[in-house]
Amino acid sequence: MGEVDPAFIQALEHRPKNDSIEAENIPLIDLSPLINASNADDLARLVAEIGNACENWGFFQVINHGVSSESREKIELASKKFFALPKEEKKKVSRDEVNPFGYYETEHTKNVRDWKEVFDYTVQNPTVFPVSHEPDDKELKEFFNQWLHNLPELREACEEHAEEIQKLGFKLLELIALSLGLRKDRLNGYFKDQTSRIRLNYYPPCPAPNLTLGVGRHKDGGALTILAQDDVGGLEVKRKSDGEWILVKPTPDAYIINVGDIIQVWSNDKYESIEHRAKVNSEKERFSIPFFFNPAHYTWVEPLKELINEQTPAKYKGYNWGKFRTARTRSNFKKLDVVNLQISHFRI
Numbered sequence: 001m002g003e004v005d006p007a008f009i010q011a012l013e014h015r016p017k018n019d020s021i022e023a024e025n026i027p028l029i030d031l032s033p034l035i036n037a038s039n040a041d042d043l044a045r046l047v048a049e050i051g052n053a054c055e056n057w058g059f060f061q062v063i064n065h066g067v068s069s070e071s072r073e074k075i076e077l078a079s080k081k082f083f084a085l086p087k088e089e090k091k092k093v094s095r096d097e098v099n100p101f102g103y104y105e106t107e108h109t110k111n112v113r114d115w116k117e118v119f120d121y122t123v124q125n126p127t128v129f130p131v132s133h134e135p136d137d138k139e140l141k142e143f144f145n146q147w148l149h150n151l152p153e154l155r156e157a158c159e160e161h162a163e164e165i166q167k168l169g170f171k172l173l174e175l176i177a178l179s180l181g182l183r184k185d186r187l188n189g190y191f192k193d194q195t196s197r198i199r200l201n202y203y204p205p206c207p208a209p210n211l212t213l214g215v216g217r218h219k220d221g222g223a224l225t226i227l228a229q230d231d232v233g234g235l236e237v238k239r240k241s242d243g244e245w246i247l248v249k250p251t252p253d254a255y256i257i258n259v260g261d262i263i264q265v266w267s268n269d270k271y272e273s274i275e276h277r278a279k280v281n282s283e284k285e286r287f288s289i290p291f292f293f294n295p296a297h298y299t300w301v302e303p304l305k306e307l308i309n310e311q312t313p314a315k316y317k318g319y320n321w322g323k324f325r326t327a328r329t330r331s332n333f334k335k336l337d338v339v340n341l342q343i344s345h346f347r348i
């Protein structure tokens, strides 16, 4: 117990349990009707399955998703190689207050340090964001990915994975639009200048896995998250029906899909962004790779007009995604002295 820096120790009520519940019935959705030419009934069934999973769970797993296992293996291998490098090497591509993308080892969630190292890159290179979170400051900046020259396979694998995973992102976006009774391409336009980010997560073995978390409880702020977890396991989600923390057992080659805050706002709370966290363990290192599917920085996020009326008025005021994201990054970086912006701040 004395071996771990107190910055990592979770408050008693947030510590993980040894014997997490493993849910039997987390939705596992087969996307093959999208890939094989299918009849209208199969597609309608799939849309209904997605709608039910978004409404009742806020997360689900997909198989037959069209992302090649070669590209996944390649990025998993490259990620292992990167994190195995000496710290001085990894720090050559450190994230800092100027560039929020790159390597980082002192991430905090809700002011408690996470037992992990991360490497972030964006799908569009460069990606444009506002410089400041201040509403009146209109200055924009291009952010570029940082790569290590002596590990070219990391860049290659990361760029290839980004290409493939965003295709899955658009497929899911279209299914979600259909499940809300909207046109299939209703949400696509918001992603024309997407600010999507991919994170390589590395959770080293931890001497005190009962006191710490790899990533503390949080909701993802973007539209949709598509996560690849390895076979070690540790992801827990807070089950909507009873608030219990449920361990998501790894399914080989599946991706875990999380409804993010933006879809919660767009759908006016029909679909909810679900709290999740990751446990660590004392023996095994664990790797995961989330793709955060995020719209253009200039997107005005508000409940979709088609889904609100006199009986069901909008539950949120609109907000600018780029400003929201910049405020978040700033509070992550500066910690402790700035509140972490949440969609609840825009609730009417």
Ligand SMILES: O=C(O)CCC(=O)C(=O)O
Pocket (backbone or CB within 6 Å): 199, 201, 215, 220, 227, 229, 234, 235, 276, 277, 278, 287, 288, 289, 290
């Ligand atoms: O590693 C995991 O399983 C979850 C990671 C996560 O939630 C995140 O990076 O936002």
Ligand SMILES: [Fe+2]
Pocket (backbone or CB within 6 Å): 218, 219, 220, 225, 276
């Ligand atoms: Fe997350």
